[in-house]
Amino acid sequence: MAIAKAERLMNLALCLMNTRRPVSKRELRASIEAYHEVTSDDAFNRMFERDKDDLRELGLVIDTVESLDGEFGYLARSDRNRLPDIALDPEEAAALSLAAKVWQQARLAEAASGALQKLRAAGVPYEDASSALEPRIPAPEPAFEALMVATRERRAVAFDYRKANAVRPEPRLVEPWALECWRGHWYLAGYDRDREDVRVFRLSRISGKVRARGAAAAAVPDHVDVREAVARWAGEGATAATARIRLRHESGYPLRARALSTAAVDSEWDELEIPYGHGLDAWLAEFGPDVVVVAPEELRAEVVDRLRAVAKG
Incomplete structure (x- = not known):
C-alpha cells in the first residue's frame, strides 16, 4: 500500500472513530487534507467508497446513519471497535516473550519488542524464559525486508540473481509466495514469470535492489512448503542419485x-x-x-x- 493511501486511510479512520455523531461525506472531504486535492465530485465519491471498503476489510466497523434530510453520515463507534482484553497465563506470556526475541535483524525486531512492551503495560503476567533458551533467526540479507513486504502484499518483484553454477547474475521477474529460513539461509519460493515455472531463490545470491513490479497474477498454492521445495531442489532425501x-x-x-x-x-x-x-x-x-x-x-x-x-x- 502506498504511503499516501495509508495516511489517507489512517486520517479517515481517526475522523470516524473520534466523533460522537455521524459525519457526512461533505464534512469528511473538508476535514481530510488528502481529499482536498480531488476536484471532481465523482472522483471523490469513488475514492471515498474505496477507502471505506478498505477500512472495513481491515476490520473497522463503520455504521451508516441516514439523517432527517436524507443525507448519510458515517461513524465508527468505539464500543464496536474495541478488542477484548488479552488474558495470558505466565507460561503463555513467557512463550510469547521468547518468540519475540527470535528476530535479531530486520524491521521485525522493533515490532516484536514494541508488542511486548504494550503487553507488559497492560498488566499481562511476564516471566523471562530467555535464560534457559534464547533462539535467534538472523536476517542479514539486504533483500529480506523488500521480499517480506512483497510477499505480504502479493506484489511481483524484479531482481538480479546469481545461480549456484553461474559467474554472473541474471535478471528475474518473480511473483513471491513465501519466505523461510533453512539450514541458516533464507529462501524465497515463487513463480518465475520468464521461465513460467515455480522457482526457489536463496536470498544471499540476490544482488542489487529488489524492485516492485505491480500486483502478482498467478494463483498461490494453498500451502507453500519452502523447506520441502529447497530440500527437493538440493537432493535432500533422494535415494536414486x-x-x-x-x-x-x-x-x-x-x-x-x-x-x-x-x-x-x-x-x-x-x-x-x-x-x-x-x-x-x-x-x-x-x-x-x-x-x-x-x-x-x-x-x-x-x-x-x-x-x-x-x-x-
Whole structure:
C-alpha cells in the first residue's frame, strides 16, 4: 500500500472513530487534507467508497446513519471497535516473550519488542524464559525486508540473481509466495514469470535492489512448503542419485549429518556417500580443501570449475 493511501486511510479512520455523531461525506472531504486535492465530485465519491471498503476489510466497523434530510453520515463507534482484553497465563506470556526475541535483524525486531512492551503495560503476567533458551533467526540479507513486504502484499518483484553454477547474475521477474529460513539461509519460493515455472531463490545470491513490479497474477498454492521445495531442489532425501566424496577428519559436519554411509580411508580422510541433487556442487565448494569429490565425474568437474571461478574472482 502506498504511503499516501495509508495516511489517507489512517486520517479517515481517526475522523470516524473520534466523533460522537455521524459525519457526512461533505464534512469528511473538508476535514481530510488528502481529499482536498480531488476536484471532481465523482472522483471523490469513488475514492471515498474505496477507502471505506478498505477500512472495513481491515476490520473497522463503520455504521451508516441516514439523517432527517436524507443525507448519510458515517461513524465508527468505539464500543464496536474495541478488542477484548488479552488474558495470558505466565507460561503463555513467557512463550510469547521468547518468540519475540527470535528476530535479531530486520524491521521485525522493533515490532516484536514494541508488542511486548504494550503487553507488559497492560498488566499481562511476564516471566523471562530467555535464560534457559534464547533462539535467534538472523536476517542479514539486504533483500529480506523488500521480499517480506512483497510477499505480504502479493506484489511481483524484479531482481538480479546469481545461480549456484553461474559467474554472473541474471535478471528475474518473480511473483513471491513465501519466505523461510533453512539450514541458516533464507529462501524465497515463487513463480518465475520468464521461465513460467515455480522457482526457489536463496536470498544471499540476490544482488542489487529488489524492485516492485505491480500486483502478482498467478494463483498461490494453498500451502507453500519452502523447506520441502529447497530440500527437493538440493537432493535432500533422494535415494536414486548419490555422490561419493572424501572429507577430512573433524570437518564438514553438515555433510556428515546427511551422509548415507561413512567409512575411514586413512588417518586424514573419510569417504562419504551423500544424496546428489541440484546445487550440491555449490555446497561442496564452500568446504574448500576439506572436500574432494570421488564420483560422479560431472560433479567433480562442476566443483573444480566453481573453485577456479572463485580463485579468478
